[in-house]
Amino acid sequence: MNLTELSQSLDSQADIVDDIGVPARLGSVHHRVRVARRRRAAAGVAVTAAAVVAASTALALSDGGRPRGDAPITEPSPTVISGDSHGFASSVGSMELLGGAVGRPGQVELTFETDVPTDRVRVAVWCFGGQSRRATTETLVADVENSSAEEADGCSAQRPEVFTPHDAANGMWTGGSGLPPYVTLNTGAGGGALSVTSHLRRAPQSARLAIAVYGVPQPEATVAGLDVYPLWFDGDRTRELVAFGDNPSGSGSVQVEIPASARPVEGYYLFSLEGPSPGGRLELLVDGELAETALDARRDSDFPSQPALQGTGSGGQLQIELTIGSPHVVELRATGADPDQLTLGLVFYADLGEGLG
Amino acid sequence: VAAVTKPGFDDFVAARSGTLLRMAYLLTQDSQLAEDLVQTALAKAWFAWGRVVGDPGPYVRRIMVNAYVSGWRRRWNGEQPTDQLPELGYSDPPDTTDLRAALRRLAKGQRAVIVLRYFEDLTEAETAQVLGCSVGAVKSQTSRALAKLRVDPALEATR
Numbered sequence: 001m002n003l004t005e006l007s008q009s010l011d012s013q014a015d016i017v018d019d020i021g022v023p024a025r026l027g028s029v030h031h032r033v034r035v036a037r038r039r040r041a042a043a044g045v046a047v048t049a050a051a052v053v054a055a056s057t058a059l060a061l062s063d064g065g066r067p068r069g070d071a072p073i074t075e076p077s078p079t080v081i082s083g084d085s086h087g088f089a090s091s092v093g094s095m096e097l098l099g100g101a102v103g104r105p106g107q108v109e110l111t112f113e114t115d116v117p118t119d120r121v122r123v124a125v126w127c128f129g130g131q132s133r134r135a136t137t138e139t140l141v142a143d144v145e146n147s148s149a150e151e152a153d154g155c156s157a158q159r160p161e162v163f164t165p166h167d168a169a170n171g172m173w174t175g176g177s178g179l180p181p182y183v184t185l186n187t188g189a190g191g192g193a194l195s196v197t198s199h200l201r202r203a204p205q206s207a208r209l210a211i212a213v214y215g216v217p218q219p220e221a222t223v224a225g226l227d228v229y230p231l232w233f234d235g236d237r238t239r240e241l242v243a244f245g246d247n248p249s250g251s252g253s254v255q256v257e258i259p260a261s262a263r264p265v266e267g268y269y270l271f272s273l274e275g276p277s278p279g280g281r282l283e284l285l286v287d288g289e290l291a292e293t294a295l296d297a298r299r300d301s302d303f304p305s306q307p308a309l310q311g312t313g314s315g316g317q318l319q320i321e322l323t324i325g326s327p328h329v330v331e332l333r334a335t336g337a338d339p340d341q342l343t344l345g346l347v348f349y350a351d352l353g354e355g356l357g
Numbered sequence: 358v359a360a361v362t363k364p365g366f367d368d369f370v371a372a373r374s375g376t377l378l379r380m381a382y383l384l385t386q387d388s389q390l391a392e393d394l395v396q397t398a399l400a401k402a403w404f405a406w407g408r409v410v411g412d413p414g415p416y417v418r419r420i421m422v423n424a425y426v427s428g429w430r431r432r433w434n435g436e437q438p439t440d441q442l443p444e445l446g447y448s449d450p451p452d453t454t455d456l457r458a459a460l461r462r463l464a465k466g467q468r469a470v471i472v473l474r475y476f477e478d479l480t481e482a483e484t485a486q487v488l489g490c491s492v493g494a495v496k497s498q499t500s501r502a503l504a505k506l507r508v509d510p511a512l513e514a515t516r
Contacts, residue, residue, distance in 0.1 A: 001512055003475060009456040010476040014379035018388035022371045032400035140408045149405040186489045222493045249504045272464055340508055
C-alpha cells in the first residue's frame with residue numbers, strides 16, 4: 001500500500017462512521033455547555049462583582065510586549081525585562097524568557113502580546129494572591145496561524161519568589177487538569193505575533209494573574225517520541241543532557257554509550273509497547289552486567305517526561321549508580337515483546353545542582 | 358488574501374462537524390467514541406468561540422486531536438477487570454477493512470499523525486502545530502507508524 005492508497009483507504013474507512021446527525025449533535029453539545037456553565041456559575045457568582053471592581057489595570061513587564069485589554073493602565077510599564085528582578089525566571093532549562101505581564105489584584109482578564117522569534121514558545125499563566133481550589137484560568141493563545149485554549153484549576157496564596165514555568169523538556173503538553181495553580185501551553189507558533197489572554201474565574205478579589213512567554217529552541221533530539229533538550233529543569237534541579245538513544249525500528253533493544261562525566265549522571269528509560277505482551281519484561285544492562293530485571297513496564301506518571309506521542313508507554317528513572325569519571329555503556333532491552341510494536345529510549349543527564357542553573 | 362468571516366457556532370457545527378466526526382472515527386476507531394470526542398471538542402470550543410480569530414476549524418481540530426492523544430476519557434485508565442461481561446449494546450462493524458485492523462494496532466500518537474498527514478493532508482509542520490510538538494517528533498512518529506503499517510499482517514494481502 002503506497003501513500004496514495006493509504007489516503008484513499010482512510011477516506012473510505014471514514015465513510016463508515018455512524019453519524020447521529022447535526023441536530024442531535026448540536027443538542028448534545030449545547031447540553032454539555034449548559035452543564036458546564038451551571039457548574040461554573042454555581043461556584044463563581046462572586047466573579048462578576050470582581051470583574052466590575054477589578055477589570056481595571058494591567059502592569060506589563062516587557063521590552064517587546066504590549067499590554068492590552070479593556071482596563072486602563074495606571075502603573076508605568078517598565079521598558080526592560082530583567083528576568084528575575086521582575087519575578088520571571090530569565091531562563092528555564094533551555095528556554096529563554098521573551099516577555100511577560102502581571103495583572104492587578106482582582107483583574108480577571110489579562111492580555112499580553114509580543115513578537116516571538118522562535119518556532120516554539122511556552123506560555124505560562126499563573127494565578128496567585130488568593131488561595132482557591134475552585135478558581136480557574138482559561139487561557140487563549142493566538143499566534144499568526146492558529147489559536148489554542150487551555151484551562152487550569154486553582155490559585156495559590158502567595159506570589160512565587162520567582163515565576164518559573166514548566167520546562168519544555170518536562171513534557172510536550174503539560175496543560176490541563178492536575179497542574180494547579182497555573183497552566184502551561186505549548187503553542188506551535190512559527191515565529192511572529194503572539195497574543196495571550198487569560199480569564200480568571202471563581203477566584204478571590206485579591207487574586208492576580210501573571211503571564212510569561214518563553215522561547216523554546218529546537219530539541220537536541222527526539223528519543224522514543226520525546227523531545228530532549230540540552231538543559232532540563234525539573235522544578236528543583238537543572239540537568240545537562242549527556243547521552244541518549246532509541247531502538248532502531250524492529251529492534252528490541254537500545255544501547256547508549258555515556259562519556260566520562262565529572263558530575264553525577266542519572267538515566268531515564270522510555271518505553272511504549274502496543275498490543276499484548278504476556279510475560280514481556282524490560283531489562284537493563286550496565287557495562288554488560290544485568291542491573292535491573294524488573295523495570296516497571298506499566299504506565300505510570302512518575303516519570304517527568306512522559307513521551308506525549310505514546311499512548312501506552314511511560315518510563316522512569318533508572319535506579320543505577322554510574323561511577324563518576326568513568327565511561328559506561330547502558331543497554332535497555334525488552335524480552336517477550338514484539339520488537340515491531342516496541343519503542344525504547346534511554347536518556348542520560350548530568351546533575352548541575354539545585355536551582356535554575 | 359480574502360478575510361475569513363468566522364461562522365456562528367451552530368453554523369459551524371452544521372457545516373463542519375461531519376468532517377470532524379470522520380476524522381474522530383479514524384482516531385478512535387469507534388463510532389460512539391468518535392461522537393463523544395467531537396462533542397467534547399465542540400463544547401470546549403464553545404467557551405472560547407468569541408475569542409477565536411479567523412477560521413475556527415483548525416482550532417477545533419487542535420482541541421480534538423489533543424483531547425484524543427491525551428486521553429480525554431480518563432476513566433478508562435481506572436477500569437478494573439470483571440468476571441461478568443457487560444450487556445452488549447451498539448457495536449461497530451467488525452474489522453472488515455484491513456487498514457482498520459492495522460490502525461487499531463498503532464499507538465495513539467502514531468494514529469494521530471497518520472490521520473493528520475494522510476487523511477487531513479496536513480504538512481509535517483501543520484501536524485506538529487496541531488499536536489503541539491516538534492516537526493522532528495512528527496517525522497519520527499510518522500516513520501515508525503508507516504513502518505508498522507508496512508509489516509502489519511492485516512495489510513499483507515494488499516502488498
